[in-house]
Amino acid sequence: MKKLSNINISYKSIRTANTILLLCLFFTVLMLAVVTASGKSVPALSEEQKENKLSVEIQKQLAQGVGEMNFPISAKKLYTQRKFKEIWLNPENGAKQTWDAMLMIDCVLQYGLNHNDFHPNELLYSTLHDILERPNTIAIESQARFDIILTDAMLTFVNYLHYGKFNPQFPPGKLDRYDLPVFSAINHLKASLAAKEFQQHILAAQPQATAYRNLQHQLYLYTGLYAGDCYEIPESDIRKVAMNMERLRWADSNEKYAIQINIPSFLLQFYHSGIIDSFKVIVGKPAAATPTAMTSIASFTIAPEKAVSAKIFTGKILPEAIRNADYLKQHHYLIYNDAGQLLRPNTPYLIKIKEHSHRYLAKQTYACGEPLGIAAFPFRSLSKISMHGVSKTSLFNRENRALSNGCIKIKDPARLAALLYASGHPQNKSVLNQAIAARQTRTFYLKDPIGVRITYLTCEVKDGELITYNDVYNLDKTLEAAMYGSVQPSLAKK
Template structure:
C-alpha cells in the first residue's frame, strides 16, 4: 500500500511538471505569434527558427536548467563594450541579470507571459550580439533584414547559439564567430587589455578609432590562413601565411579616384602585360596631350585602336576625328620598361576594374604619403610578391621562369592552383609592437562611422 501511494505521488508530480512544461511551451509559441513582441525583435525570423528547433521551450528560464549558461550569456551582453559594441542594442531596458534571477526563481505558475517575453528578448539580444560580432553592425553589404532572412557563407546566428548551448564552454563557442584576421585580433586584445586595467574608461579618440576599425574588419571576415591584406591609409600590403607575414609598400588611389574596399581572390598573374587604358583616363588626361603633341603616343609606346580592334594610323585628319568622337577609340600601351603596369600584374575579380601591379615609377615608393593612382594598387618589389605566391602554391620551381619572363618582358600567365584571398580595407588604426598606431584618414571615411557609433552609445 505504501509503495502504491509513493508511486501515485511521483506520478502526480510528473503530471504536474508535464502540465507546467506544456504551459511554458504554449506561452513561448503564442508569444512568437504576437505582433507586438515580434516588432521588438531585431532578428525575428532567426528567433522563431531558434525556438522551433528548441521545441518552443524556454532557453534561459527553464526551471529544470541547472547550467550557469543564462548568467554567462547575460554577463556577455553586459560586457559588450569590451568588444566595441553597445549595450543599448541588446534590449537592456527590458532584460538584465537581476531580472533573469528574479524570474527564474519565481514560482513556475506565475508571470508566464512576462517570462516568455523575457526569454524571447534575451534570445534576440544574443542573436543580435552574435551577428554584430560576426558581420558588424553597419555592414555595407548586409543589413539586419538580409542577415535575418539568408544563410551567408554557411553562417546562421541561431545555429551558433543552439550549438553553443550544447557546449561545455558556452562563452568560447560564441566568441569563435569573431574574425580571425590578425589585425582584428590585435585590436580586440588591446581593447580588452585596456578594460582589464580600468573597467570605467572615459571615451577617448584612441578607443573610438579601435572600435570603428574592429567594425570594418568584421565586414571582411576571412578564415583563410594565407591571404593578402591591403590597408589603404597605411599604404601597405601584407601577405599573411600560416607562420609568416611579408610586408610591402603600395601606392593607392588619389582621393578623387579612390581605391575601393573589397574582398576577392587572386587567381593568376601575368608578366609583361600590355595596358588597356581606361576610357576615362584616355579622354580626360591623355587625349589633350595627344592633341597637343602627336608624338606623345610613340614616345610612351601607346597605340590607338578602333571599335573593331584595328590599329589606327595617327594622322592630322584622324586626330580630328578622334577628338570629335573619342568614345569610338581606345588606347593600349605595349609591354616594356616604361609600361604603367610594370613587369607583372596580379588579377582578381571585382566590379571596379582595379588590380594589383608593378610600376615603372618606383621612385614614388620613397614618399611617405602615396595616394597617386587612379584606383589600382601599385606594389613595390612585385617580383618578390609573385615569387611568394608561387611558393605558397607549391610551385616554387617556376620562380626562375618568372624571373626570366619579367627580365625579358615576355608575356606569361601563372595560374594559381589555390587562389589567394585579397582583402582591400580601410584601417586608420592598427596595433604595432603592442601599441595603437593612427593613420591619416585620407578619404575622410572615419567621421560618418564614428557618428553612427556615438549616436548609439
C-alpha cells in the same frame, strides 16, 4: 414568580445573543481566510505543467509579435524548431548558460558593441533571479517575455560579432530574413547551447584574423582591465578601436586571406609559411578612392600589355603618332605586326602602317591611366581596378600615398611575383626569372588562387601599442556617427 419569569427571559436573551456572536465570529474568520487565501500565490505547478504553460505563452507572444526585437524572424524560427520550449528558464539544465549569456550581454562594450542594442531595461539580473528562484511570484507572461528577449539579445550578439551591425553587404534585416549559407546565428546559438564551453563557443563567432584579435584584446584592456585600475583612456581611442573591429567583421569570411592591403597604412602584407613580407603601395586618391573588397589573384603577367581596339588604333593612335614622334613612348604604346613581332617604326614606317593597318596591332602597358610596370596582378572579381608595378618609384618615398586613379601600385612587384609563384611552382622559378630579365610578356598561373582582402583600417595594434593612420578618405566620421550618434572632436579633426 413574576420576578423569576423576568430572570428566565433575560437568560434566554443572553444565550441567544451569545449564539449570534459566535456565528458572527465564525463568518468573520471564514471571510478572513478567504481574503488571506486570495492574496497568496497560486498553488505551485509541476515542472511539466509549468513547461507546457510557458511554451504555450511563448508561442502566443511570438504569433502576436513581441515588439522591440532586433531579429524577430530568427527568434521565431529558433523557437519553432524547439517546439516553443523555453531556452533560458529551464532549471533541469541548470542556469549557468543563462547567467553566462547575461554576463556577455553586460560586457558588450568589450567587443565594440552598443549596450542599448541588447534590451538593457528588460534583461535585469534581479528579474532573472526572481524567475529562477521564485517563479511562482512572476507571471507566466513575464517569464515568456524574458526568455524571448534574452534569445533575441543573444542572436543579436552572435550576428553583430560575426557580421557587424553596419555591414553594407549583410545588414541586420537581411540576416533576419534570409538563411545565409556561410554563417547562421541560429545554428551557432544552437551549437553553443549544446557545447561544453558555452561562452567560448559563442565568442568563436568573431573574426579569427590576427588584426581583429589584437584590437579586441586592446578594447578589453581599455573597457575592462584599465578602467578597473583607474587608467584614463581617451574616448576617441576606444571608438577608433571599435570602429575598426566593425570594419574587420565586414571583411571576414571562412576564406583564408594570404594578402592584406590596407588603404590608410599604404601597405600590402603577404602571409606565407609563417612569414610576413611587406610591400609599400600607392592607392587611389580621395577623388578616385580604392574600394575595400574581398577577392583573389589567380595569375600575374610579366611585362603586361593591353590590346587596343582597331578603331582606336587607326582613328587616333596612328594619326597622333605620325604628327608627334614621341607620342607612342609618352602614352606607353607598342606596335606589333600580324606575326607578333615588336616594331620600332619611324614616321615614314607609320605612314605605311596606316595604309595597311589591318596587318598591325597596338598594345599599351597601361591601366587606370598609369603605367603597369614590370608586373600586373589582376583581381578575379574586380574589373575596374588592378594591382601592378610603377615606373616612377620615387612616389613610394611619400608619406601620403593616396595618389593613383583607383588602382593599387606596388613597390618591387617582381619580388611579389617571385614569392607568389614559388609557393606553387618552386621548380619553375628560372622561367619566371628569365621573363623578368628579358621583359618578356608572359602570364603565369598560380597553382591555387591567393585570397586578397583590401581593408580600410585607421588603426591597428603592433607589439601591444595602438598605431593610428590618417583617415585618407574621411570615412571615420560617418561610421562613428552611425555607431555612437555623435563625433568626438579629436576624431573630427583627422
